Amino acid sequence: MTGVSYLAVAPEIILTAGAVVVLMVDVFARPSSRVHGWLVSATYALVAIAIGFQWRRVDLDGPGVSFGGTLLLNHLSVTVRAILLVATVLGTAAAWRMLVGLRRRAAEGIALIMVATVGFMLMGASADLVMTFVALEVGSIALYVLAGIMRSSPAGDEAAMKYFLLGAFASAIFIYGGALVYAATGSTDVNEIAARLSGVHVTRPAVLLIGVGLIVVGLGFKVTAAPFHSWAPDVYQGAPSGVVGFMAAVAKIGGFAALINILTGGFERYSGAWGDGLALIAAASVTLGTLLAIQQSDVRRMLAYSGVAHAGFILTGLAAGLVGISGVMFYVATYSVMVVGAFAAVTAVSGQANTGSSFEEYRGLARRSPVVAAVLATLMIAMSGMPLTTGFIGKFQVFTSAWEGGYEWLVITGLLASVAAFFFYLRLVVVMYFRGDEGAETTLVVARSIRWVLVVAAGASVALGIFPGPLLDLLNGVGV
Amino acid sequence: MSGFSTLTALILVPVAGAVIVMLIPERRRELVRPLGVVLSLVPVPLAGGLFLAFERGEAGFQFVERSVWIERLGVGWHLGVDGISLLLVVLTTVLVPVALAASGAIEHRVRLFVAMNLLLEAGLIGVFLSLDLFLFFVFFEAILIPMAFIIGIWGSENRIYAAVKFFLYTALGSALMLAGIIALALIHREQLGDLSFSYLGMLDLDLGHSTQRWLFGAFVVAFAIKVPVFPLHTWLPDAHVEAPTAGSVLLAGVLLKLGTYGLLRFNLPLFPEATLDFVPLLATLAVVGVIYGAVVAIVQPDLKKLVAYSSVSHLGFIVLGTFALTSQSLEGSVVQMINHGLTTGALFLLVGMIYERRHTKLIADFGGLASSMPVFAGMFLFIAFASIGLPGLNGFVGEFLILVGSYPTLPVYTVLAATGVILAAVYLLWAYERVFTGEITDPANRQVSDLSIGETLVFVPLVALIIVLGVYPKVALDVIGPSTDAVLERVEATTGYEAPEPGGSDLVASGSGG
Numbered sequence: 001m002t003g004v005s006y007l008a009v010a011p012e013i014i015l016t017a018g019a020v021v022v023l024m025v026d027v028f029a030r031p032s033s034r035v036h037g038w039l040v041s042a043t044y045a046l047v048a049i050a051i052g053f054q055w056r057r058v059d060l061d062g063p064g065v066s067f068g069g070t071l072l073l074n075h076l077s078v079t080v081r082a083i084l085l086v087a088t089v090l091g092t093a094a095a096w097r098m099l100v101g102l103r104r105r106a107a108e109g110i111a112l113i114m115v116a117t118v119g120f121m122l123m124g125a126s127a128d129l130v131m132t133f134v135a136l137e138v139g140s141i142a143l144y145v146l147a148g149i150m151r152s153s154p155a156g157d158e159a160a161m162k163y164f165l166l167g168a169f170a171s172a173i174f175i176y177g178g179a180l181v182y183a184a185t186g187s188t189d190v191n192e193i194a195a196r197l198s199g200v201h202v203t204r205p206a207v208l209l210i211g212v213g214l215i216v217v218g219l220g221f222k223v224t225a226a227p228f229h230s231w232a233p234d235v236y237q238g239a240p241s242g243v244v245g246f247m248a249a250v251a252k253i254g255g256f257a258a259l260i261n262i263l264t265g266g267f268e269r270y271s272g273a274w275g276d277g278l279a280l281i282a283a284a285s286v287t288l289g290t291l292l293a294i295q296q297s298d299v300r301r302m303l304a305y306s307g308v309a310h311a312g313f314i315l316t317g318l319a320a321g322l323v324g325i326s327g328v329m330f331y332v333a334t335y336s337v338m339v340v341g342a343f344a345a346v347t348a349v350s351g352q353a354n355t356g357s358s359f360e361e362y363r364g365l366a367r368r369s370p371v372v373a374a375v376l377a378t379l380m381i382a383m384s385g386m387p388l389t390t391g392f393i394g395k396f397q398v399f400t401s402a403w404e405g406g407y408e409w410l411v412i413t414g415l416l417a418s419v420a421a422f423f424f425y426l427r428l429v430v431v432m433y434f435r436g437d438e439g440a441e442t443t444l445v446v447a448r449s450i451r452w453v454l455v456v457a458a459g460a461s462v463a464l465g466i467f468p469g470p471l472l473d474l475l476n477g478v479g480v
Numbered sequence: 481m482s483g484f485s486t487l488t489a490l491i492l493v494p495v496a497g498a499v500i501v502m503l504i505p506e507r508r509r510e511l512v513r514p515l516g517v518v519l520s521l522v523p524v525p526l527a528g529g530l531f532l533a534f535e536r537g538e539a540g541f542q543f544v545e546r547s548v549w550i551e552r553l554g555v556g557w558h559l560g561v562d563g564i565s566l567l568l569v570v571l572t573t574v575l576v577p578v579a580l581a582a583s584g585a586i587e588h589r590v591r592l593f594v595a596m597n598l599l600l601e602a603g604l605i606g607v608f609l610s611l612d613l614f615l616f617f618v619f620f621e622a623i624l625i626p627m628a629f630i631i632g633i634w635g636s637e638n639r640i641y642a643a644v645k646f647f648l649y650t651a652l653g654s655a656l657m658l659a660g661i662i663a664l665a666l667i668h669r670e671q672l673g674d675l676s677f678s679y680l681g682m683l684d685l686d687l688g689h690s691t692q693r694w695l696f697g698a699f700v701v702a703f704a705i706k707v708p709v710f711p712l713h714t715w716l717p718d719a720h721v722e723a724p725t726a727g728s729v730l731l732a733g734v735l736l737k738l739g740t741y742g743l744l745r746f747n748l749p750l751f752p753e754a755t756l757d758f759v760p761l762l763a764t765l766a767v768v769g770v771i772y773g774a775v776v777a778i779v780q781p782d783l784k785k786l787v788a789y790s791s792v793s794h795l796g797f798i799v800l801g802t803f804a805l806t807s808q809s810l811e812g813s814v815v816q817m818i819n820h821g822l823t824t825g826a827l828f829l830l831v832g833m834i835y836e837r838r839h840t841k842l843i844a845d846f847g848g849l850a851s852s853m854p855v856f857a858g859m860f861l862f863i864a865f866a867s868i869g870l871p872g873l874n875g876f877v878g879e880f881l882i883l884v885g886s887y888p889t890l891p892v893y894t895v896l897a898a899t900g901v902i903l904a905a906v907y908l909l910w911a912y913e914r915v916f917t918g919e920i921t922d923p924a925n926r927q928v929s930d931l932s933i934g935e936t937l938v939f940v941p942l943v944a945l946i947i948v949l950g951v952y953p954k955v956a957l958d959v960i961g962p963s964t965d966a967v968l969e970r971v972e973a974t975t976g977y978e979a980p981e982p983g984g985s986d987l988v989a990s991g992s993g994g
Contacts, residue, residue, distance in 0.1 A: 381625065386621060386622065386624075386625065387617065387618035387619075387621045387622050388618060388622055392618075392621075393550075393553075396553070396658075396662075397553070399658070399659075399662055400662050400665070400666070403659070403662050403663060403666060404666055408659075411659055411662070412656075412659060415655040415656065415658060415659055416652075416655060418655060419648065419651045419652045419655045422647060422648055422651050423644070423648060426628070426644060426647060430632060430640055430643070430644065433629065433632065433633060434632040434633055434639065434640050434643065435640070467550075468550055468552075468553075469550055469551060469552065472550065472551075472552040472553070473552065476552060
């Protein structure tokens with residue numbers, strides 16, 4: 001039970017080793033970007049193999065815990081790792097031009113991406129509030145630095161600073177919540193908490209309630225749920241667009257995984273109470289996110305607010321408790337791919353730097369670059385939840401779970417918000433396709449790595465939207 | 481099973497066509513539209529074959545195909561066709577090649593245009609064939625994208641406003657329907673054990689009266705916006721006026737029928753008790769639509785808007801017939817769906833052709849055109865007569881069946897709606913008078929060329945169907961009757977409702993046939 005299983009952390013060990021090797025090679029040689037490319041590819045390939053072994057182990061031996069009960073090895077944690085790996089591979093490819101452009105500091109950027117992934121992977125596996133906090137900080141700090149990695153840009157510095165201050169604040173809220181839960185239950189181990197809460201009269205219900213509430217708030221910050229979302233637009237706008245998609249994706253994946261682990265692991269008994277709480281946050285997120293996204297004139301800010309709305313949709317599925325988890329993971333996985341792809345397209349159009357990316361820049365894009373326009377349109381349509389895309393399947397699942405869980409009002413709110421959301425997703429399509437027949441016919445040159453990300457993201461969003469069967473089968477075991 | 485996978489082919493052939501068109505290299509762009517027309521003709525024999533092989537006198541679904549699509553979510557690829565959907569499928573396959581053939585004015589981004597039309601066709605056929613509510617919703621929603629593109633890229637000045645309005649309006653309706661579909665699927669699991677969206681399974685559910693009302697409401701909003709039922713019609717004039725000709729033809733010809741089809745396919749059979757509750761409301765809105773649409777059409781200075789508002793009026797008849805709940809009125813509604821598709825489609829083609837020549841659609845800019853373009857004028861008059869419901873042409877059959885069928889159950893509504901027939905004669909014939917008769921005052925109207933041979937040929941299938949359905953409606957009624965009667969029987973069997981005996985149905989059918 002409390003043994004040490006190195007397989008349980010194999011992906012993290014490999015990634016950390018990969019980060020160290022990249023940094024060390026950089027110190028002793030002056031590797032070309034090609035060498036970096038090989039090192040990164042090898043690391044990711046090894047991580048993929050390790051995840052495969054983990055999945056097999058869980059299939060054969062069932063779920064287990066290790067490292068003194070702090071780390072879970074179950075289908076959910078392995079799935080989270082797999083989703084994170086996909087987001088990281090795509091994110092690295094999308095950021096590659098920017099990383100190479102950093103020249104001497106390319107290795108730093110690569111290592112930071114890997115370390116961030118390690119942090120969020122551990123978050124998905126953690127069954128202990130302290131472990132979750134450590135993992136959260138590992139991932140978050142790497143992201144703060146990534147946001148400011150292009151030192152030359154004041155906007156990037158501002159974004160990094162803002163992200164750091166508000167993020168640290170959120171982490172503090174989280175750990176304070178953890179402390180209150182410890183005060184009420186005498187443990188930080190979620191399984192232990194669940195055991196102590198069952199059957200025993202809780203002497204300090206208010207302390208417990210506030211503790212859980214603060215944990216939700218802290219994680220709500222990380223996943224950009226309203227009303228804890230205010231940092232997201234500034235950071236998404238200011239940080240280098242190459243890494244924004246990655247940042248948005250991994251923080252959400254890790255944050256939601258931690259929410260699931262803690263709430264369903266430790267407080268399943270009170271699922272009615274936190275379900276209502278999550279439902280309220282979900283409703284606030286979908287409405288605020290959608291309404292604010294409508295008003296944006298910058299594509300990156302629009303995507304930031306749309307991310308708030310998506311966090312709300314994911315919470316809609318989570319509010320229903322265990323029944324919704326496989327649908328939630330489907331949503332998280334497919335949204336991650338979409339958001340990395342969308343920011344890759346933004347990078348292709350607006351460049352790596354943070355010069356702003358107003359809707360005007362996308363005018364007539366269908367002429368200048370049919371591929372980027374088609375991909376971006378596909379991703380917008382997918383994010384809006386139109387049928388035949390993963391966005392629809394994801395929304396359908398979270399709505400079904402929420403309806404089943406008795407949150408009919410939340411489903412209706414979500415559906416109406418989805419309609420309003422068509423307005424801003426469609427706006428980008430309108431700008432790209434319906435306007436700008438006249439004007440410059442300069443063709444847009446897109447880097448090969450970004451083109452690859454675009455095609456994969458859009459292709460997956462459509463292919464898995466039409467034939468979601470395999471992914472649904474894979475995720476089906478996650479909830480148990 | 482005969483006709484195995486014909487239905488799937490009907491959906492996939494246009495999709496394949498769209499892919500083929502997009503693969504044509506840019507330098508061979510002159511090939512795009514002709515090839516598009518040819519590709520869009522492929523489904524015609526498929527649908528024609530279905531029509532011939534269709535077992536008459538059979539109420540249930542035929543050529544049924546069923547396989548699993550998304551197993552975990554209980555979604556099936558479940559297709560079938562009955563008397564209500566068969567002719568709508570045939571209509572769709574006929575109108576798409578006509579619309580593409582008449583789109584010579586589209587000069588930029590032709591590949592995308594043809595591809596979008598073909599994707600639209602696939603979606604429309606999919607809606608009519610789906611026997612799984614999830615699948616139905618997928619198609620119902622998916623068609624918004626090609627239609628919004630068609631309006632938004634190739635429309636006139638205000639196209640973007642119209643495209644976005646069209647999209648948001650109709651998406652709003654379907655959002656609530658999705659909630660209804662989810663609720664139905666969960667009730668299905670509760671009562672029958674498995675999560676399923678099967679239409680036939682839904683018919684076996686035991687829904688309480690208040691549940692029925694909620695679900696009826698969720699579905700009816702989606703369909704009422706699509707029809708559109710007054711007062712939800714405001715997106716329609718914008719969409720029609722801004723859309724290119726092909727878009728208007730398919731919008732009026734087929735897209736609006738999704739609403740009336742949905743009412744007949746889902747609202748009546750699935751929620752019969754609620755249907756009876758809602759009859760007064762919907763019949764009132766239908767009649768208001770009939771009269772309002774006609775009156776507004778009379779005063780329109782713009783020819784295209786006139787036709788658009790005439791649609792609101794005509795569709796009101798169909799909704800009235802649907803909720804009058806008699807054998808003839810239901811039959812008449814389905815016939816009128818086809819008729820409206822043919823005549824309004826043809827009217828939009830005519831308006832489009834005259835716009836290409838004169839770059840105006842204002843009635844005041846014309847006058848005396850009959851002398852410069854006699855064939856065109858004759859065609860317009862013929863189609864106008866069909867639309868008004870001149871005996872011997874198709875419009876008469878539908879309107880007569882609806883009025884005769886609706887009178888026993890909704891006498892007052894029917895009498896009021898009947899004025900719409902007269903008003904239709906007013907707006908169409910008055911428009912004809914102002915556009916075609918008299919002296920030519922504007923010299924520009926003297927130079928206009930008449931219909932070319934190619935343009936005339938485009939009308940041939942429509943005119944032929946208008947005459948066939950007018951003279952020998954039995955071909956359609958034999959197909960439609962059993963299925964609409966089955967809907968009615970279901971309403972009667974599950975509620976205390978009793979429809980009046982179908983007295984004149986055969987009389988009408990054989991009367992206008994002979």
